[in-house]
Structure formats: C-alpha cells, structure tokens
Amino acid sequence: MRARRRGVVVVMVLVALTVSLIFATYLMRRSVSQGYEKLATRERTQLELLCLSAIDAAKLKIKAHPTELYTAFRYRHDETGAKKTDDLYQTFLSDLRLDVLDESLVRENATLTARVTAIERLGITRKATGLGPGYVDDYLRITASAASRIPNYGKDGLESEVTMQVTIQITKKEGS
Amino acid sequence: MTGRVLTGQAGGATGFSLVEVILGITIFAMALMPLMGLFGRGSVSTQVTSDYQTAMQAGTSFLRTLVALPASQLPIGNPVPLDRTFGTTAGQTVRVPSREVLNNTTFDYRLQIRYVMRDAARKDLWFEFSPEPGRIASMTAYKQFLRLDFEVGWTSRLDRQPERLKLIMYKADLE
Numbered sequence: 001m002r003a004r005r006r007g008v009v010v011v012m013v014l015v016a017l018t019v020s021l022i023f024a025t026y027l028m029r030r031s032v033s034q035g036y037e038k039l040a041t042r043e044r045t046q047l048e049l050l051c052l053s054a055i056d057a058a059k060l061k062i063k064a065h066p067t068e069l070y071t072a073f074r075y076r077h078d079e080t081g082a083k084k085t086d087d088l089y090q091t092f093l094s095d096l097r098l099d100v101l102d103e104s105l106v107r108e109n110a111t112l113t114a115r116v117t118a119i120e121r122l123g124i125t126r127k128a129t130g131l132g133p134g135y136v137d138d139y140l141r142i143t144a145s146a147a148s149r150i151p152n153y154g155k156d157g158l159e160s161e162v163t164m165q166v167t168i169q170i171t172k173k174e175g176s
Numbered sequence: 177m178t179g180r181v182l183t184g185q186a187g188g189a190t191g192f193s194l195v196e197v198i199l200g201i202t203i204f205a206m207a208l209m210p211l212m213g214l215f216g217r218g219s220v221s222t223q224v225t226s227d228y229q230t231a232m233q234a235g236t237s238f239l240r241t242l243v244a245l246p247a248s249q250l251p252i253g254n255p256v257p258l259d260r261t262f263g264t265t266a267g268q269t270v271r272v273p274s275r276e277v278l279n280n281t282t283f284d285y286r287l288q289i290r291y292v293m294r295d296a297a298r299k300d301l302w303f304e305f306s307p308e309p310g311r312i313a314s315m316t317a318y319k320q321f322l323r324l325d326f327e328v329g330w331t332s333r334l335d336r337q338p339e340r341l342k343l344i345m346y347k348a349d350l351e
Contacts (some may be wrong), residue, residue, distance in 0.1 A: 009196050013203045020207045027214045031221050038228050045232050046343055049239060053346035056243070057321075060348045068305040075309065091306040098346065102292040102323060105344075 039150070039158060047146035047162035050098055050114035054144040055166050058096050058116045062140065066172060068092060073121055093119065098146075114146035122167065136174045141167050224334050227281050228341070231328040234276070234283060235343040239326050241270040242287075247322055247349030256287040286327040292346065322347040 062069055072088035079085070096116035099106045106112075122139040143165045150158040192200070242250065245263045263269035276283050306312050328341045 005192060005196065009192070009200050012200060013207075016204045017207045020211045024211055024214050027218050031218060034221055034225050038225055041229070042232060042341065045236055049236065049343060049345045052240075053243075053348075056346065057348050065305050068307060071307065085309050087309055088306045091312060101321065102346065104292070104323075 036154070036158075039153065040160060043148055043150070043158065043160040044162060047114070047148060047160055048164065050112075050146040051144040051162055051164040054096060054098055054114050054116050054146070055142050055164065057098075057101060058119065058142045058144070059168060061092070061096060062119070062168070062170065065092075066170060069119065070172065077121075089119075093117070109148070111149040111151070112146075113148075115144065116142060117145045117163075118143040134174050135171055138170050138172050139167055140170060141165055220334050224332055226279060227330055227333065227339070230278050230281065231283060231330060231339075231341045232343070234278065234285075235326045235328050235341060238270070238272055238285070238287075239324055239343055239345045242272070242324060242326075243345055243347040244268070245270070247347050250289050250322060250324070250347065252289050252291065252322075254288045254290065256289050258285055258287060281330050281333070284329040286329070288325040288327075290323055292321045292323045322349075 068088070069092055072092050075083065075085050075087075076089045093116055095101065098114040099112070118141075120141045120143075122141055124139045126137050143163065145161065145163045147159070147161040149160075242262060245268065246265075249263050249265075251262075258272050258274035261269050261271045272285065272287065274285055276285070324345050324347060326343050326345075330339050331337070332339045
C-alpha cells in the first residue's frame, strides 16, 4: 500500500513537471513569435512608407509629363498593328523606382525594392468643373509595390511584400 | 478517558503522510518557480513589443505628417533640430519633440532630411520619358526630392540595452 502511495506522489510530481515544461515551451515559442512579428511588422511598415513615396513620385511625374503618359496609353491601347507598342509605357514607369531615384538605398539595403508597377486608365471621364469647356476629369489608378528580404532570419529568411493602389484625378483636354 | 485516533480505512493506510505531502508541495513549488519566472519574462516581453509598436507608430505618424508639408518647408539637416514646429501654413503644421514619454517609456527622436540625387554631379532630379517610340528624352521634373530618415531610440525594459528603429520616406515636390 505504501509503495502505491509513493507511486501516486511520483506520478503527480511528474505530471506537474511535464505540465510546467509544456507551458514553458509554449511561453518560449510565444516569445520567439513575438520577436518575429515585431520584425515582420517593422518591415511591412517600412514597405508601406516606401510604397507611398513611390506613389508620390508617380503623381509628380504624371503632373509634370501628362502628355507623355497619354501618348504612352495611346500607343499601348488605342493604336493597332505595327504602331501598337508598350515601349513608351514601360519607359514612363522605368525610373519610378526608389532604388533608381535614390542610389544610396541600394547601398544600404540591397534586398529592398520599391517601385510603381502600373498606371492604368480607369476609363471614367466627366466634364471638368473648374476649367472651361473642352476639359475633362480623367481617373488613373497607380499601383506601387515594395518588397524586402532578410536572409538570415529563420529557416528561409523573412520575405515581405506590400502592394498599394491609389486612384487620382487628372484634368486633361478632351480627346487628348 | 479514552482518546480517539482519526484514521482512514484499513488503519490509515490510504492517506498521505505529512512528509509525503511536504515533499510533493516542495517539488511542485520548485517546478513552478521557473514557470513563474517565465510568466514575468513573458509580461516584460509583451511590454518590449508594446514599446516597439509605439516607436513604430510614432515614427510613421511623424514621417507621414512631415511629408504632407510642402518640400520648401522642410529644412535640410543631419540632424534637423527638433523641439520645433514644422510648416508655416496655418492648420498644416506639426510639432516634433526631441523626446517624448509614451506608456512610461522615454523615446528619443532624431530626424535627418537630405536631398536625394541619382547623379551626384547634378543637383536636380529628372525623369526620363519617350515623346515618341524610339526617342528617349529626359527633363528635370522637380527640384525637390528629399529623403527623410526618422530614428526612434529608447531603452529596452528587458535588458536595459538601447533599442533603435529607423524608418525612411521620400518627399517629392515641384518648386
């Protein structure tokens, strides 16, 4: 009987130890995952800010060169046959990259990229209210994408990607 | 007078002796002690994460407010003196302190604003475009393309080591 009692005590102690070990493992894992989330959130926040910066740069380029953008659209969508080309559009987008606009960014973080990936006509136009006749408001959608990779984190490294879209209004001459 | 001895069934054989109970409690307590330590550590870890989130929110908030100002109202500097109000247009200003206490943690701020140049020999930034297929032209689109580096520093509650977070953003503006 005494041996059985002793056995019960041993079992109880073992159960207590096992439960505490399992719980400790859970807490340790949670702590590690909090560290991971912290890093992932920082990366995402930084990428969001870079996306906003790329969109800001795109807005300015559109404001500075609206004719070139609409020429690119025309050659991309409206022309037919041999005249149809994507080159103008790609050239317009080619320097809307933060690693191109800021060469120090590449030196600081070679895995970080942020760029405008698309500028699209939404096909919605309406008569402009602020200007005289012959002007319309057109709507454009700008898509920016940023990505980064921290190679020495976890098994496969930490990869983050953020894509952001905004719609802007531009006033242009009707038919241009 | 006869005394009564409280015993269980079969002459008290089924209960635990005092020594066994004390031994069990002692071992249980020893197992629990590191667990309690982990609880405390988990709590501090949560506070550390909270500090990090606060730093990130503060940095993002200041950066986004600063880039909303016209580029001409952003002073160039490394570091830019803080404890001042940026922006001159009424209703569109932001005060950036050099130090702030949030959730019982002191955060130090540092701001750097500089011109970004694709070509170090030129001061202005330009864009390339194609006025027609096969012809590439470039044109200075704007004079102001700024990079804002916002650093937040604080002391970790876990190991009292300095923590640092840097966020960057760009500001482009026509002159």
